[in-house]
Amino acid sequence: MPSHSPTRADEVEQLMLNARLRDAIEPFLDEAIDLMDSRRMSTGTENEYLESMLAWEYAPVLPISRWFTPELNLPEPASLDDSQVREWLWKTIHRLDEQRIALAYTDHLSDRELYCILYRDILPAAEKKLERRAGYLYWFCLDEEDDPETWLRYYASEPQRQRWAWENSQLPPARENMPYPRVMPGPPPPV
Numbered sequence: 001m002p003s004h005s006p007t008r009a010d011e012v013e014q015l016m017l018n019a020r021l022r023d024a025i026e027p028f029l030d031e032a033i034d035l036m037d038s039r040r041m042s043t044g045t046e047n048e049y050l051e052s053m054l055a056w057e058y059a060p061v062l063p064i065s066r067w068f069t070p071e072l073n074l075p076e077p078a079s080l081d082d083s084q085v086r087e088w089l090w091k092t093i094h095r096l097d098e099q100r101i102a103l104a105y106t107d108h109l110s111d112r113e114l115y116c117i118l119y120r121d122i123l124p125a126a127e128k129k130l131e132r133r134a135g136y137l138y139w140f141c142l143d144e145e146d147d148p149e150t151w152l153r154y155y156a157s158e159p160q161r162q163r164w165a166w167e168n169s170q171l172p173p174a175r176e177n178m179p180y181p182r183v184m185p186g187p188p189p190p191v
Contacts (some may be wrong), residue, residue: 003098014043022050052134061131065123067099074119077112089115096122097185100133104189105142107178108154112178138189149173 041049065072074088074093089111093103103122106114122139144151152161152172159173 011043014047018043018047018050030103050138055130055132056128059128061126062129063124063126064096064099067129068095072123074115074123077116077119080115082112085115086111089118092118094185100136100186102136102138102186103184104138104140104188105151105155106184107139107181110180114141136186140189154178 004066012111024130049182072092074092075084077085080088093114096103103114109117127137142151142155144156152164153174156164156172165172
């Protein structure tokens with residue numbers, strides 16, 4: 001089967017779309033456009049890039065709970081027993097995955113601790129809601145700068161542990177097994 005090669009009409013249409021997209025993006029111009037080297041990409045690829053930038057610019061900033069219809073509201077953690085926490089936790093994790101939101105660094109947290117983070121931090125957080133998100137929005141449930149001991153104990157690779165030891169002139173804490181290992185939906189977090 002012969003491959004489809006762009007016709008002259010396709011090329012003209014791509015160029016006209018490119019002009020419209022460049023006009024639409026002009027009010028938002030910043031260094032991101034300056035970093036784009038349009039000479040190194042096809043007009044179609046550039047158009048995809050410009051469309052994604054426009055989608056970002058026009059995307060509403062909403063609490064994550066309002067990304068869902070109906071709004072995703074969780075019961076207060078104190079009102080739930082452990083089995084209810086687990087049920088709500090996993091239901092919410094899967095709902096987040098439907099919106100391409102992934103949780104990372106969760107295996108050191110109990111179900112209740114992770115549920116509290118969802119309830120208190122993640123669902124009320126205002127983020128850009130993109131209709132066509134290409135990748136995932138990652139929510140890291142541990143900041144290696146704020147809590148290096150936990151990061152080193154459970155998540156840091158051996159080279160990261162060695163670099164930390166060299167930079168801090170001390171031995172990192174002993175590596176431990178994850179207390180609450182979970183298989184989370186979505187892709188693994190970026191390194």
